Amino acid sequence: MNQQNTQENELLRQRIDNLDKQILVALQQDARVAYAELAKRFAVSPATIHVRVEKLKATGVICGTQVMLDPRALGYQVCCFIGINLKAAGDYPAVLAQLEALPEVTEAYYTTGHYSIFIKIRCRNIDDLHRLLVDQIQAIKQIQSTETLLSLSQPIGRQIQP
Amino acid sequence: MNQQNTQENELLRQRIDNLDKQILVALQQDARVAYAELAKRFAVSPATIHVRVEKLKATGVICGTQVMLDPRALGYQVCCFIGINLKAAGDYPAVLAQLEALPEVTEAYYTTGHYSIFIKIRCRNIDDLHRLLVDQIQAIKQIQSTETLLSLSQPIGRQIQP
């Protein structure tokens, strides 16, 4: 039963104990929860929560907090992925710069496999997607071809478990 | 110049004014920033910030807050996407349930295009990815084939702009 291969864990994540894990899980669900509330929940003092969170920030485990915005509430109905193939591998930085200028591109990955670059798109509707694809993305000279995966739903969305 | 096609916006996102946008941008960068600090920054009273945030929560624009954990700091070095094709379209719910049980699956999308299901994976190293793929994912009976896109880097990662 090596369900938990804790060998390398001990090396990499230096001393993240149960309390740290509990705090991280709680903050993943609600980053603005009061430390006093967590203190009650985990039967320690508020100061301890504070010290632990500061340490997790200092070690880089916590790399920020953010509000989650609902794309649909803001009028963004369409989510899709686009796999991009370049004419030449060296064109990567130039293409990336052009993609970064498009606010609809929310994520970009440099990948091995079927595509050179893989991006995630959020836009208002299919018409906007059409325009974006034809006028903005396929217009980028160094792009050879694209392949679009339209997302119909996202049944799973979560962070890694601490 | 229809850079900003504000026509439907007015309908969908009911009255999100400039202050709301500024607040959202600030909270995207740091969800724990003090309302008093935002009040100073935007030259309004703390009470106004409070009222606006509550309204944005109530209308569903803000759907939560969370700490961002750095996968690498937790020992998760590998990020990849896997495109999955099913033997039969109706197998979708069964496969999804099995994917949900794997903590390494952080995102799943039901897609049109080359794949039926598209998932994002976070795991510790290539060996773990290998085991996950062979022992856990390809072992799912309803899966016909998989295609792996290994992410070498993620140069863009952001939310939509309010």
Added chain:
DNA sequence: GATGAAAAAATTTGCGG
């Protein structure tokens, strides 16, 4: 709808175990 002031609550610090 926004504000200012007041009340309530939380964060943060430093001393002592």
Added chain:
DNA sequence: CCGCAAATTTTTTCATC
């Protein structure tokens, strides 16, 4: 390293504009 308790800061309320 933890906890207590005080000092500071913040959140939150509410009457008023």
